[in-house]
Amino acid sequence: MKPLLLIDIDGPLNPYAAFMLRRIPDGYARHLMRPTGWDYGPPLPVLLNPDHGRALLALADRFELVWATTWMDEANEWIGPRLGLPPLPYIDWPSMHGSAPDGTYWKTQYVVEYAAGRPFAWVDDEIAEQDRQWVSGQGEGAAESLLLWIDPRIGLLPADFEALAAWADGRRGGDGR
Template sequence: MKPLLLIDIDGPLNPYAALSLPTTPEGYTRHRMRPTGWTTGVPLPVLLSPGHGDELRALAGRYELVWATTWKDEANEWVGPRIGLPPLPYIDWPAMHAVTVDGTYWKTRYVVDYADGRPFAWVDDEITTLDTAWVAAHHPGRALLRRIDPWVGLVRADFEALADWA
């Protein structure tokens, strides 16, 4: 059984921090979206790179790709098609943005529950050393937690690390 590759959107695929820059980063296209959770009058600006889809499809031979994003199933409508990904399974978070008493990221426990002992790699911009330690203590399988800079998104070194780890 292949390991899971759990993919967050905002940060890894959408380097949202770079939206404040005067120009769009090289390789990215600016999109305007209206997912269900976006309730403001102005569409949500999202930066996406088709190159990310190419890289993720290349990793699909080694991993089972899964959305691990607050976009949930809407990732398949708004993001996947724009970067050339087929519909992917997603983690249906039972609760989002909960505060944890131990300082871990709210997704961490749900990610471990979803993996259910399977090896997994997880890319997200909010992973910390607390999450890495919690996963090591509570997940029996191999795990790679890779924090992605929300100013730059996934880069070649991230894809190489994921390929090597698989």
């Protein structure tokens, strides 16, 4: 069974913090969107790079791709088609932005629950050392994991896709984390 690749949107695929720098990173196009709840004011500007869709599809032979984003199923409507991705499963968060164990990011416990012991890689701009420690401290049933922090000013880079592929290939070879 392939490991999961859990994909956040805002930060990794949409480098939203680039707007503060007033510079759109190379390869990105600006899209205006109105996901659920964004029915006021101007549309939401989202930066997307079509190369990311091709890079994710290239990883699909190594991983099962899953949205791990607050966009949930709307990622399949607003983001996936613009990147050339088919509809993907998504984590249906039981609670968003709630309390988290041991100072971890609110998504972390739900990511581990979703993986249910299955190996996973997770890309997100909110991952911190506390999250890595908490995930690795989950005991004997803990899954092999790669938690990859992505700079929200620049998004996913080719080196990040290479790291994901290398991790998946190393797992297959029995190299562990």
